[in-house]
Amino acid sequence: MVKILKKELLVPNIHFMILESDFIHLNAKAGEFVVVRADEFGERIPLNLVDWDERSASVVFMEVGTSTRKLGCLKTGETIADLAGPLGKPTEMVSDKKILVIGGCYGIGAIYPVIKAFKNNNNKIITAIEARSSFLLYWQEKLKEYSDEIFEITRDGTKGYAGHIDKFLNDYLSKYSVDMVYAQGCTYLTYLVSQTTKPFGIKTIVGLNPIMIDATGMCGVCRVIINGETKFACVDGPEFDGHTVDWQNLLTRRHIYITEERRSLSFYECEKYG
Amino acid sequence: MPEKIVPKKTPMREQPPKERIKNFNEVPYGYSPEEAIAEAKRCLQCKKAPCISGCPVEIDIPGFIKFIAEGDFKAAIKKLKEKNVLPAVCGRVCPQETQCEQVCTLAKKFEPVAIGRLERFAADYEAAQGEAPIPELPPPTGKKVAVIGSGPGGLTVAGDLNRFGHSVTIFEALHKPGGVLVYGIPEFRLPKAIVYREVDYLIRCGVKLVLNFIVGKTATIDQLLKEFDAVYIGTGAGLPWFMNIPGENLNGVYSANEYLTRSNLMKAYLFPEYDTPIVRGKRVAVVGGGNVAMDCARTALRLGADEVHIVYRRSKQEMPARAEEIHHAEEEGVIFDWLTLPIKYIGDENGWVKEMECIKMQLGEPDASGRRKPVPIEGSNYISAVDTVICAIGQGPNPLIPQTTPDLKAGKWGNIEVDKATMKTSKPRCWAGGDVVRGGATVILAMGDARIAARSMDEFLRTGIW
Numbered sequence: 243m244v245k246i247l248k249k250e251l252l253v254p255n256i257h258f259m260i261l262e263s264d265f266i267h268l269n270a271k272a273g274e275f276v277v278v279r280a281d282e283f284g285e286r287i288p289l290n291l292v293d294w295d296e297r298s299a300s301v302v303f304m305e306v307g308t309s310t311r312k313l314g315c316l317k318t319g320e321t322i323a324d325l326a327g328p329l330g331k332p333t334e335m336v337s338d339k340k341i342l343v344i345g346g347c348y349g350i351g352a353i354y355p356v357i358k359a360f361k362n363n364n365n366k367i368i369t370a371i372e373a374r375s376s377f378l379l380y381w382q383e384k385l386k387e388y389s390d391e392i393f394e395i396t397r398d399g400t401k402g403y404a405g406h407i408d409k410f411l412n413d414y415l416s417k418y419s420v421d422m423v424y425a426q427g428c429t430y431l432t433y434l435v436s437q438t439t440k441p442f443g444i445k446t447i448v449g450l451n452p453i454m455i456d457a458t459g460m461c462g463v464c465r466v467i468i469n470g471e472t473k474f475a476c477v478d479g480p481e482f483d484g485h486t487v488d489w490q491n492l493l494t495r496r497h498i499y500i501t502e503e504r505r506s507l508s509f510y511e512c513e514k515y516g
Numbered sequence: 517m518p519e520k521i522v523p524k525k526t527p528m529r530e531q532p533p534k535e536r537i538k539n540f541n542e543v544p545y546g547y548s549p550e551e552a553i554a555e556a557k558r559c560l561q562c563k564k565a566p567c568i569s570g571c572p573v574e575i576d577i578p579g580f581i582k583f584i585a586e587g588d589f590k591a592a593i594k595k596l597k598e599k600n601v602l603p604a605v606c607g608r609v610c611p612q613e614t615q616c617e618q619v620c621t622l623a624k625k626f627e628p629v630a631i632g633r634l635e636r637f638a639a640d641y642e643a644a645q646g647e648a649p650i651p652e653l654p655p656p657t658g659k660k661v662a663v664i665g666s667g668p669g670g671l672t673v674a675g676d677l678n679r680f681g682h683s684v685t686i687f688e689a690l691h692k693p694g695g696v697l698v699y700g701i702p703e704f705r706l707p708k709a710i711v712y713r714e715v716d717y718l719i720r721c722g723v724k725l726v727l728n729f730i731v732g733k734t735a736t737i738d739q740l741l742k743e744f745d746a747v748y749i750g751t752g753a754g755l756p757w758f759m760n761i762p763g764e765n766l767n768g769v770y771s772a773n774e775y776l777t778r779s780n781l782m783k784a785y786l787f788p789e790y791d792t793p794i795v796r797g798k799r800v801a802v803v804g805g806g807n808v809a810m811d812c813a814r815t816a817l818r819l820g821a822d823e824v825h826i827v828y829r830r831s832k833q834e835m836p837a838r839a840e841e842i843h844h845a846e847e848e849g850v851i852f853d854w855l856t857l858p859i860k861y862i863g864d865e866n867g868w869v870k871e872m873e874c875i876k877m878q879l880g881e882p883d884a885s886g887r888r889k890p891v892p893i894e895g896s897n898y899i900s901a902v903d904t905v906i907c908a909i910g911q912g913p914n915p916l917i918p919q920t921t922p923d924l925k926a927g928k929w930g931n932i933e934v935d936k937a938t939m940k941t942s943k944p945r946c947w948a949g950g951d952v953v954r955g956g957a958t959v960i961l962a963m964g965d966a967r968i969a970a971r972s973m974d975e976f977l978r979t980g981i982w
Contacts, residue, residue, distance in 0.1 A: 265734050279691055285782065285791045286691070308791050324691040326728035455782065455792075456699075458689050458730060458916060460754035461774035465765055472758065472765060477916070491765055494867030498767045502793030509788040 243321040244278075247298055252380040253373075255305045256348060257314050258292075261325050266291070266299040272359035273333030273449070273481055276301065277457045279324040280312035288454045288476070290352035290426065291328055299325065302351025308506045329457050330480050333359060333447070339421035340366040342414070343389075344407060344435055346373065349427030350381055352449060354388075356424060361388040368420065369393070370410060372431075376401030407431060411438040420444060425484070429496055436484030448484040450475050452495060467491050523626040526555040528633055533847040537817045540703040540785055543844060544633075549589070552637040556585035558622065559629045566619040567631060572964030573672075575599045577616055577631055584634055593642040596635060597651075601675035601718070602668060602963065604643065604710045605697060607636025610960045611838045643710075648717055654681040659977040662687060662744040664731045664917070667695020669750035669950035669962035671714065674723045676970035682977055685724040685744070687731050692781060695752055696951075697959070699781040700773070702811050704818070705841075708780075732916035737924070737946065746945045746973050749932060750966065753951035754914035758907055759803070763861025768795055768869040772808045772908035779815050797904025800824045801872055803858055804908035805834070808956075810841040812906045813850045821904075824850050829857040829877050829890040855879070855890065859897070861905060871899050913952040931955055939969035944982050947973055 248260040266276065275288045276299060287309045293300040305314040316322065333356050341360055345353035350371045357367050367388060372395035373379045379394055379401065386392050394402030395410050403410050411423075415438075423446040425435040432448035439446040452464040452475050459477035466475050467488035473479065529545045530536075536543055547555065559581040567577040576595055583592035596603045612618075612632035620628035642648055659682045663670045666688040674684045692698050694711040719725055731740065731751075740747055756771035758764050775794070778784040782792035800816040802809050805828035816824045826845070828835060831854045835842060846852070853874070860873040876896035879888035918926040925933045925942035932948040934941050939949045949965025951957055976982060 265729065268735050268739065269733065283783075283790045312791075324728050326689065326691070326730060327734065329730065329733055455774060455777055456690065456754075458733075458754065459914065460699075460756070461777050462756040462758070462771040463774045467765060472760070491867070494767060495765070498795070499793045502787065506788045506791055506793065510791075 243323065244325045246316055246318055246320050246322065249316055249318045249320075252302065252351070253378045255314075256302065256351075256378075256380065257305065258300065258302050258351065259313065259316075260293075260298050260300045261322065262297060263294075263299045263325055264297060266325075266327055267294045267296055270294045270299070270328045271332030272355040274328035274330045275457075275480060276325055276327030277329060277454070278313070278322055280309060280316070281323050284312060284323060285309045286324075286455055286457065288329070288451070288457050288480075290348065290449070292351045292354050299327065302348050304348040307503045308510045311507065311510065326457075330476060331478070333424075333481060335359065335363050336422065337363045337365060340368065340419070342368045342370065342420045342423045344370045344372070344411075344423065344425040344427070344431075346371070346407065346427030346431040349425070349431065349449070350379070350385075352426040353424070354381065354384060356426070357385065357388045360424075366390050370395060370407070370414075372396070372407050372410070374398060406434070408434045408438045411435065415439065415442045415444065422447065425449070429489075429493055432484060433489045433493070436487065436489070440485050446484040447481050448487070450480050450482060450487070450492065452492060453498065465495075521622070521626060522554075522558050525627045525630040525633075526551050526558075528630070533849070536704065537814075537848050540818055542707050543704050546640055547633055547637045549587070549641070552584050552589075552634060553587060555630050556581045556634055559585065560621055562621045564621065566621065567616040567629075570616040570619040572615070572960045573599050573967055575616075575635075580638060581629065581631070581634055584638060589638060589641045592638040596638055600635075600963070601672055602714050603635050604639035605668065605706060605714065606960055606963070607632050607634075607639055608706050608710075609701060611958060613839055615960070643713060647720070650721055651679070653679065653722065656683060657681045657977060659683065659746070660685070660744045661746045661748065661973065661977070662740045663748045663750065665689075665695055665750040665752055665950075665952075666693040666715065666725065667750060667752050667950065667962065668697060668959040669752075669966040670695065670748065671718060672963045672966035673748045673750065673949075673970050673973070675718055675721070676967065677973060678718065678721050678723050680970075680974045680977075682974070683722075683724075685726060687729040688725065688727050689730040690781065691727055693725055693727065695750075699777045700808065700811070702776070702780055702815050704814065705811065730916065732920040737917060737921045737943070741945055745977060746947070748966070748969055748973065749917055749941070749946060749948035749952055750950045750962065751914045751917055751952045752962075753911040753956040755912040755930065756907070757910050757912060759858070759909060761858065761860055763863060763869065764907070766861055766863040766869040767867050768797065768903055769861055769905045770795075770907065772804070772812050772906055773911060775812055775906045776808070776815065779819070785815075785819060794819065795904055796820045797902075798822045799902050800904040800906065801827050801858070801900075801902045802906045802908055803827045804910070805830065806836045806908065806910070806956075807838055807841050809906075809908035810837045810845045810850075812908050813845055814848060816904065816906070817848055817850065825853050825900075826850055827853045827856050827858055827874065829855065830887060831855055831879065834887045857890065857892065858905075862899070869902060869905055872902050872905060873897055873899050911956050913955060917952075929955065937968070938972035939965055940972060940982075945976075
């Protein structure tokens with residue numbers, strides 16, 4: 243059993259959780275993830291590691307299906323069944339570069355350790371966070387600490403730049419040059435970012451989030467096609483060059499269990515509230 | 517004497533095929549005490565006892581069988597446990613027909629003694645009596661050992677070193693102990709309760725178990741070696757192989773590891789009570805001919821498939837699966853497509869597999885493995901409809917530890933290189949064994965390696981000489 247040291251609702255549907263762990267800090271690096279299981283019946287799900295210290299590891303997650311709904315219902319002081327990590331390859335470090343870092347949804351939390359590491363490696367950081375509306379943005383103050391500049395983007399125009407990430411990117415990259423773009427968020431966001439930066443010829447690293455089970459390279463469900471070659475996101479990634487990803491295949495594979503996921507959620511809701 | 521010999525094994529009662537394909541309960545029921553005694557009495561107690569050398573962990577087979585024949589089941593299990601910490605597991609999953617039973621003196625003229633069934637009986641009998649008694653342990657040596665992986669090899673090393681008086685901690689990457697015994701082997705062949713019982717026994721004997729700890733990531737081997745005097749790497753064959761043919765990344769195409777992990781470890785057969793889903797295909801093709809392929813095919817039937825095909829590129833004679841597994845699969849209605857090789861998977865407009873293209877094969881000259889090499893028959897291609905494909909063509913050693921331990925020598929296929937006589941790796945104070953050394957092999961071979969390593973590790977821990 244793993245104790246929840248702190249649980250906080252950041253914005254609707256997006257949660258922050260600090261979990262007790264004596265081990266994870268030993269080797270944790272930016273860009274890695276952990277696997278959690280909410281309870282004995284739970285799935286193993288990968289979540290980005292957003293922070294850590296000698297006694298804890300933190301995650302930010304969005305409530306989508308049963309697994310994240312279960313986690314979302316938990317409170318400070320309660321427990322989850324399992325926590326394992328860190329997993330995946332850490333973000334490849336660079337220095338003396340100007341990097342545009344983009345985060346959407348849970349990705350706003352996921353970019354936190356990455357910009358921290360980039361900043362500590364002497365890079366210039368332009369941070370851009372995007373959401374449907376202003377009330378879904380969070381952690382601006384935390385991110386500002388490691389950003390040279392920060393942009394807020396809302397699709398409904400309630401705060402900052404009005405429009406979607408592709409519009410912002412097109413605008414920004416037409417005016418300013420950057421050495422690299424880095425993005426974390428849903429598959430659609432990372433896809434859109436990769437598509438938009440491609441004509442500019444800017445190296446674009448994206449964090450992918452395919453379905454996983456063991457997350458140690460054993461099951462192969464997380465396979466993604468990179469430059470025509472099959473890779474396992476859990477051990478070869480989860481970060482890849484966005485211009486080499488077979489997005490169609492990734493989007494299709496994300497939906498393998500869509501029917502089961504709906505069934506699982508309605509079963510869970512019935513059991514809990516029915 | 518010979519006229520008294522019962523030529524055939526005492527049959528073991530089983531769930532009828534028509535019923536068992538609707539549930540995940542264990543197929544064979546095991547012997548009753550009377551049946552066990554009758555079978556044990558078939559053993560000639562021959563002086564040569566070739567069965568002992570046929571067993572990778574050298575169980576005193578005539579010894580434990582004699583106690584069963586006398587009705588002293590407690591003595592039988594004690595004898596077994598001198599050499600084998602997992603008798604209930606081995607009695608169920610060992611390929612006895614190619615090991616102990618193959619060389620049984622009786623087998624020259626008749627059916628061999630059902631050694632595996634008797635081993636299972638003794639272990640189950642003990643379990644039915646309540647908690648197994650803890651053996652007396654020597655005084656602690658003060659030496660600390662880390663065992664990486666809680667599969668059959670890791671559990672064996674842990675059991676042996678614990679008995680030698682060393683302090684043992686097992687590190688397991690997953691959230692349940694047992695390795696392949698819990699994620700790979702289905703409930704109907706090896707009930708998980710049996711594995712947990714054996715692990716629990718080791719814990720009661722003083723072995724420590726740390727779950728959710730991924731050596732190579734959570735902590736490296738070098739970090740462990742600062743705290744432990746020796747390390748045993750038993751991380752198994754956790755790297756699924758694919759054939760690299762078109763369409764392998766379509767939805768509905770599984771690796772055997774994924775399919776079995778979902779069903780066994782994550783209990784997807786109980787979805788939605790358990791949260792992990794699995795595709796319940798109606799027309800399933802399992803590619804491969806080993807025990808893993810049989811497990812996948814039989815799982816698919818139980819998940820509600822109308823038709824399950826085993827697609828294997830050689831003929832029945834060359835199939836590596838145990839005869840008993842093939843027999844069980846046949847009884848349950850699995851269809852065998854011998855001499856058939858898939859060459860392409862075809863998807864529908866939503867990215868789901870809907871058909872597979874296969875080519876028929878014929879057998880040519882024997883290859884390096886000694887088996888006749890399958891050769892494609894030109895123009896014999898055909899297409900069959902499938903909605904699920906499970907790729908069970910084998911797996912390689914798990915790469916996590918070799919990747920993060922630069923001074924650990926690994927071969928071309930990622931297998932850790934060891935000295936076979938001691939199971940020592942190229943890295944001081946590190947031993948390795950089982951599938952991470954051999955590639956995908958069997959439970960009992962991993963246990964055999966573990967036994968060799970445990971002796972070598974004990975010697976090192978006592979003398980300090982590497």
